[in-house]
Amino acid sequence: MAYTSLGFLGFLGLVILVYYLVPKKYQWAVLLTASYIFYLFSGVAQLAFILGTTVVTYVSALLMQKKRDAYKAELAAIGPDITREKKQELKKTAGNKIRRVQFASVIAVLLVLAVVKYLNFAIESTNTIFNVFNIDAYLSPVEKMIVPLGISFYSFQAMGYLIDIGRGRYAAEKHFGRLALFLSFFPTIVQGPINRYGDLGAQFNKEHSFDYDNLKFGAQLMLWGFFKKMVIADRAAPAVAAIFGSNYADYNGSVYFFGMLMYVLQIYCDFSGGIDIARGAAQTLGFNLPQNFERPYFSTSVADYWRRWHATLGAWMREYVFYPVMLSKPLTKISKALRKSGKAKLAKLVPSVVTPFVVFFLIGIWHGANWKYVAFGLYNATIVAGSVALAPVFKKAIEKLHINTEAFSWKLFTIVRTFLVLGISKILVKSPGLKAALHIIKSIFTEVDLDFVFGLDGKIFSLGIDEKNMFVLFVAVLILLGVSVLQENGMKMRETLSKQNIVFRWAVYFIALIFVLVFGIYGPAYDAADFIYGAY
Amino acid sequence: MKNKKLVRSLVFAVLVFALLLTLCDLFEYNNDHSSQRLQTYQDLDRNSVDALILGTSGMDRFWIGAKAYEEHGMTVYPITVEAMPSWVTIPMLKEATKRQNPKVVVVDLRSFVGDYPSNSTKFDIHSRRAIDILDFFSLTRFEAIANTHKTIRLAEVEDAPVIDLSYFLTFIRYHGMWEEDGFSFDELKNPKSKYMGFYMHPTWTVSPMVDYTPTVDTDERIPLEPLCQYWLDEFLSYTEKQDYEVMFMQTPSTRTRNEAGRLNTLKDYLTEKGYECLVLDIDENIYDLETDFYNDGHVNYYGAEKFTEWFAKYLKENYELPDRRGDEKCEDWEGVYDVIKDQVKVYEESLAK
Numbered sequence: 001m002a003y004t005s006l007g008f009l010g011f012l013g014l015v016i017l018v019y020y021l022v023p024k025k026y027q028w029a030v031l032l033t034a035s036y037i038f039y040l041f042s043g044v045a046q047l048a049f050i051l052g053t054t055v056v057t058y059v060s061a062l063l064m065q066k067k068r069d070a071y072k073a074e075l076a077a078i079g080p081d082i083t084r085e086k087k088q089e090l091k092k093t094a095g096n097k098i099r100r101v102q103f104a105s106v107i108a109v110l111l112v113l114a115v116v117k118y119l120n121f122a123i124e125s126t127n128t129i130f131n132v133f134n135i136d137a138y139l140s141p142v143e144k145m146i147v148p149l150g151i152s153f154y155s156f157q158a159m160g161y162l163i164d165i166g167r168g169r170y171a172a173e174k175h176f177g178r179l180a181l182f183l184s185f186f187p188t189i190v191q192g193p194i195n196r197y198g199d200l201g202a203q204f205n206k207e208h209s210f211d212y213d214n215l216k217f218g219a220q221l222m223l224w225g226f227f228k229k230m231v232i233a234d235r236a237a238p239a240v241a242a243i244f245g246s247n248y249a250d251y252n253g254s255v256y257f258f259g260m261l262m263y264v265l266q267i268y269c270d271f272s273g274g275i276d277i278a279r280g281a282a283q284t285l286g287f288n289l290p291q292n293f294e295r296p297y298f299s300t301s302v303a304d305y306w307r308r309w310h311a312t313l314g315a316w317m318r319e320y321v322f323y324p325v326m327l328s329k330p331l332t333k334i335s336k337a338l339r340k341s342g343k344a345k346l347a348k349l350v351p352s353v354v355t356p357f358v359v360f361f362l363i364g365i366w367h368g369a370n371w372k373y374v375a376f377g378l379y380n381a382t383i384v385a386g387s388v389a390l391a392p393v394f395k396k397a398i399e400k401l402h403i404n405t406e407a408f409s410w411k412l413f414t415i416v417r418t419f420l421v422l423g424i425s426k427i428l429v430k431s432p433g434l435k436a437a438l439h440i441i442k443s444i445f446t447e448v449d450l451d452f453v454f455g456l457d458g459k460i461f462s463l464g465i466d467e468k469n470m471f472v473l474f475v476a477v478l479i480l481l482g483v484s485v486l487q488e489n490g491m492k493m494r495e496t497l498s499k500q501n502i503v504f505r506w507a508v509y510f511i512a513l514i515f516v517l518v519f520g521i522y523g524p525a526y527d528a529a530d531f532i533y534g535a536y
Numbered sequence: 537m538k539n540k541k542l543v544r545s546l547v548f549a550v551l552v553f554a555l556l557l558t559l560c561d562l563f564e565y566n567n568d569h570s571s572q573r574l575q576t577y578q579d580l581d582r583n584s585v586d587a588l589i590l591g592t593s594g595m596d597r598f599w600i601g602a603k604a605y606e607e608h609g610m611t612v613y614p615i616t617v618e619a620m621p622s623w624v625t626i627p628m629l630k631e632a633t634k635r636q637n638p639k640v641v642v643v644d645l646r647s648f649v650g651d652y653p654s655n656s657t658k659f660d661i662h663s664r665r666a667i668d669i670l671d672f673f674s675l676t677r678f679e680a681i682a683n684t685h686k687t688i689r690l691a692e693v694e695d696a697p698v699i700d701l702s703y704f705l706t707f708i709r710y711h712g713m714w715e716e717d718g719f720s721f722d723e724l725k726n727p728k729s730k731y732m733g734f735y736m737h738p739t740w741t742v743s744p745m746v747d748y749t750p751t752v753d754t755d756e757r758i759p760l761e762p763l764c765q766y767w768l769d770e771f772l773s774y775t776e777k778q779d780y781e782v783m784f785m786q787t788p789s790t791r792t793r794n795e796a797g798r799l800n801t802l803k804d805y806l807t808e809k810g811y812e813c814l815v816l817d818i819d820e821n822i823y824d825l826e827t828d829f830y831n832d833g834h835v836n837y838y839g840a841e842k843f844t845e846w847f848a849k850y851l852k853e854n855y856e857l858p859d860r861r862g863d864e865k866c867e868d869w870e871g872v873y874d875v876i877k878d879q880v881k882v883y884e885e886s887l888a889k
Contacts, residue, residue: 006701006705006708007701212541212545466715468714468715469715502544506548506551509548510551510555513552513555514555514559517556517559517707517711518559518563518711518714520711521712522708523701523702523708523709523711523712524660524700524702524708524709
């Protein structure tokens with residue numbers, strides 16, 4: 001069930017109604033039922049996967065909790081006379097037991113994710129290697145592999161939860177239903193945001209009374225999401241499909257650049273629009289989900305971008321991959337060795353440069369099972385690691401050139417620079433393959449078609465977005481840009497709007513609603529020619 | 537405070553609902569001649585129509601109601617939709633008889649001789665041309681959707697269309713009509729037919745036929761598509777209970793073997809049940825195939841003149857339709873024939889250039 005469908009709106013409306021009508025102690029049950037019904041729309045077989053992950057997560061967390069409780073009980077039984085050595089021994093023993101459970105459970109969750117999402121990719125890659133080395137062998141890919149809805153999201157949430165329980169961040173959830181709800185909460189199951197149990201789980205334990213403001217603000221956020229998704233993203237989509245499709249070779253560098261702009265727009269509005277709908281839907285039920293996008297195209301560096309783009313994935317990676325890798329024994333050993341040999345700067349630099357490669361490799365592969373995603377990850381890692389490594393050089397250059405880094409012009413330059421660097425990375429993802437991506441990137445820098453750039457040949461309107469739609473897209477992007485600039489300057493749009501006079505406020509709501517309803521792309525396509533001339 | 541918010545919410549919800557209804561009303565399938573024809577018909581004075589012609593393009597290209605009114609004073613109006621499928625004939629007839637009490641209903645056989653649409657797109661378009669011109673809140677509209685659903689179920693074909701929400705909320709389908717070439721905001725109003733249902737087209741109305749497939753003469757009796765047979769029986773069972781007389785007609789056209797064979801079957805079947813059933817061939821004493829038709833299934837204006845001449849006399853003689861000229865209720869019919877003839881001259885001049 002797509003978030004942009006009328007079916008979803010009807011479903012949400014029904015859930016809201018039942019949710020606020022039932023006794024508060026059963027609200028979790030309403031949400032869990034709704035989430036599983038929502039999930040069932042994607043198929044019965046898929047439900048088995050999420051249930052399996054939930055059971056493994058629940059049991060493992062309880063087991064870890066039990067071991068931690070046993071350790072605490074043992075400490076308490078011995079009392080204050082316990083020696084330091086004994087305490088450390090008990091702690092180590094308990095820690096080892098907990099880590100074993102944690103490791104096994106995380107691997108179990110990861111394994112399911114890896115098999116359904118990456119097995120065929122691994123098989124195809126192995127076959128390619130066989131081919132390159134003339135090895136007479138072939139592995140058959142698994143046909144009709146089921147990829148459960150939102151598996152990346154709920155698996156990451158489950159792993160995060162298991163690691164946090166292992167670390168003793170909070171107590172394991174004893175209520176199976178609430179944990180199941182945390183992993184399957186319907187507004188977040190399709191595309192996140194990736195939640196931490198400490199944030200979302202705590203909200204499931206609260207009772208939620210009907211709140212007019214929550215309903216209002218939630219609906220507004222959903223409307224904004226619909227605007228981004230249906231008016232902008234889906235309108236830009238045909239051009240992206242045409243330019244980066246199988247006939248990509250028909251176009252020149254200027255068209256590719258236009259395609260890149262369209263894709264950058266599409267992917268942002270599609271993803272962030274979906275997240276707005278998800279967050280808005282959750283808010284109508286009284287839940288506050290984390291921001292996932294904070295105007296990423298205003299980023300002044302790639303590292304800044306990854307704090308603003310899919311922020312919850314970035315936070316997850318930082319918490320569960322970046323710091324553990326950075327502080328891992330091998331890297332610590334290398335740093336120590338370098339420091340001992342008098343290379344203090346290098347000792348500091350190595351973990352900062354190596355870790356981004358691990359993190360971005362995972363981010364790349366998380367986006368999809370294809371080498372182009374790996375290339376995308378490594379490209380980002382190179383930029384981030386490179387900027388860390390070269391930071392002193394840049395600093396010196398800025399000083400020598402007397403650049404005022406506080407000036408607007410510098411900020412604008414860094415924004416445009418980051419935007420273009422990221423645009424290139426998006427080409428890696430969107431192109432039909434790595435070879436095509438390299439051809440496209442090269443063409444952007446080597447081929448300029450002035451007729452196209454100035455719209456003299458009208459070709460721009462033959463790429464799936466005609467004049468009328470281009471105009472609507474242009475207006476919509478201006479609205480998006482205007483709102484984003486205001487937000488970037490600290491304005492909270494919904495709160496500000498709610499303080500306005502009712503006539504102005506309602507006028508804004510209705511204009512927005514009409515804009516989405518009339519200019520949104522949804523429903524069966526209507527082609528007058530079909531009706532008038534077709535199908536006689 | 538709570539009450540104030542509640543009232544505000546309710547007012548807001550009502551306004552949103554009103555907005556949706558307005559949008560549904562604006563963005564509907566109303567820029568097509570079938571819709572305009574029905575729109576004009578619905579605005580006619582109550583009980584001012586003597587006879588109805590129900591069917592496909594095989595009727596609205598042939599019948600110049602305004603000419604019949606001018607020359608005989610009869611008010612005979614075509615309620616037609618391109619390729620009107622058999623499964624919407626009953627709701628269309630119900631819609632047409634809501635405000636009018638005709639003496640006779642002439643039913644186009646073309647709705648029953650066709651094949652089941654070959655793919656879901658065709659099926660969808662055939663159905664929606666009819667469904668989407670019906671009033672948004674009318675029961676006949678729901679009946680047309682239900683019949684469509686029933687047909688899909690009975691047909692048991694793989695490539696069947698899906699009755700989605702856009703069948704009920706037309707706005708879902710037509711909100712993008714502004715994207716069409718030549719769209720103007722006038723289309724958001726409900727335009728009417730200026731020709732009392734007669735189909736006018738800048739070229740077809742005055743063009744001769746370029747090429748045609750000769751009719752296949754056959755005495756064969758080829759069975760109807762089971763679904764057509766089913767809906768024909770349903771149609772007959774519905775009309776049996778009504779006050780008006782029903783006659784069937786196939787207007788002149790060239791025919792394939794299949795069509796000719798099915799028409800033979802239909803004629804036998806209907807005649808046996810006591811219905812008047814006219815299957816008209818192209819009578820070369822009346823029509824000139826090269827100048828009176830714009831394609832092998834449809835006459836142009838010149839052919840329509842001849843057909844109307846003949847059929848008006850037929851109706852007058854067989855059904856004793858009254859002469860309504862001068863009747864206040866029929867003012868809308870006055871002068872329309874002149875409008876048609878003037879427009880034809882414009883088309884002729886344009887074509888000559």
